[in-house]
Amino acid sequence: MICIVDYSAGNLNSVKKAFHYLGADVVVTDQSETVAAADKIVLPGVGHFSSLQALNRTGLREVLLQGAFAGKPFLGICLGMQWLFEGSEECAEFAGAGIFPGRCRQFPSSVKSPHVGWNSLTVREGSRLLRGIAQDSFVYYTHSFYAPVVAETTAASEYGLQFAGAVERGGIFGVQFHPEKSGEVGLSILKNFCEV
């Protein structure tokens, strides 16, 4: 069972719908017990980095970290990926999970912000999540803060600078783009996650 974590950061219908479409057994929950019992965890989220503070208040943070470190496949989408880093300029006083090094920053003033639309991915070979995804495939982004390119970055996009489109360490995955809104490419990525 795949569990989509609901911490009141936006609309989770699209993520749920995409997993349904792929035939996955999926549940949306804000309950720690349900998350702890799930086989796989998806942490979606849109909006402000501070909305992730709800994870601390509800005790979900520990459950998520325990699951991820226990080897449970974990997928952070958009804000959910940013949470996997150390923190974000958007809300400096709140710490992320720190699974990936570095902090999320605002795009430079040379480009319009937010970054909205379809951008291409430079894919690094060997990613399990991006298996079968062609070089320069397009995915849909909508965000104002970006995560840095680090050793664990498996795909990068360019918008004023290079930033992390996807990261991966063991069974812990993060994507800055929205696979549930990225057509066939996005569905293939979610299918890969289902099959990890």
Next chain:
Amino acid sequence: MLTKRIIACLDMDGGRVVKGVRFRNLRDAGDPAECAAAHARNGADEIVLLDITATSGNRRTMLDAVFRTAHSLFVPFTVGGGIRGLDDAAAVFDAGADKIAINSGAVRDPSLISRIAGRFGSQAVVVAIDARKIDGGFEVFIAGGRVPTGREAIQWAREAAACGAGEILLTSMDRDGTQSGFDCRLVRDVAEAVSIPVIASGGAGSARDFIEVFRDGRADAALAASIFHFGIENIAQLKRELRDASIPVRWPC
């Protein structure tokens, strides 16, 4: 590289997609779910569904259509028409929309923008502006273009962005339905005034019009309704022409 988006707009009346010529002679153009899926297959980067009647009486019909359309659509999906409060927006999101478009409701009460953005995120709020050229400037109209507001379009776009709008959907009423090209000056003025993406609408007739609005109008996206129905302009073909003109587009899809 970030690409320019081509957005297919479906005007809906009573649960069916309709196409009019200068707002009259509405013709049935099909089922919204089928039309949306066909446009997505053809390369549309996003789908916008506008309920052009948007009366409370057919609210259920509208939400049913949104639900059916969203069901197997995996590109961004925006829904507009008759959204006057947070509850209206929540119902549309529940039915499967990724973004809502608000127009009259936002002009009457700009706090609606910040309230929806506060709950669903700015990325989910598109402020639609219908503008008409008046005395060298552009005035905002509401209620389907029937009611002048006295507001200046560029100023309103700035205010909407400051309230938390994620994108501006800018329609030139002078060009709408004419297929005589986008109003590049209007689009450029607004695109330079705000930092959020601007979607140009009104006047699409040929690939050349799209090239101009991306180059001269500095639009981030362009929307068209009528030319994409009945296959007048095939989106895949349009994207090939844009790519040949060195406009970055998502291709192949």
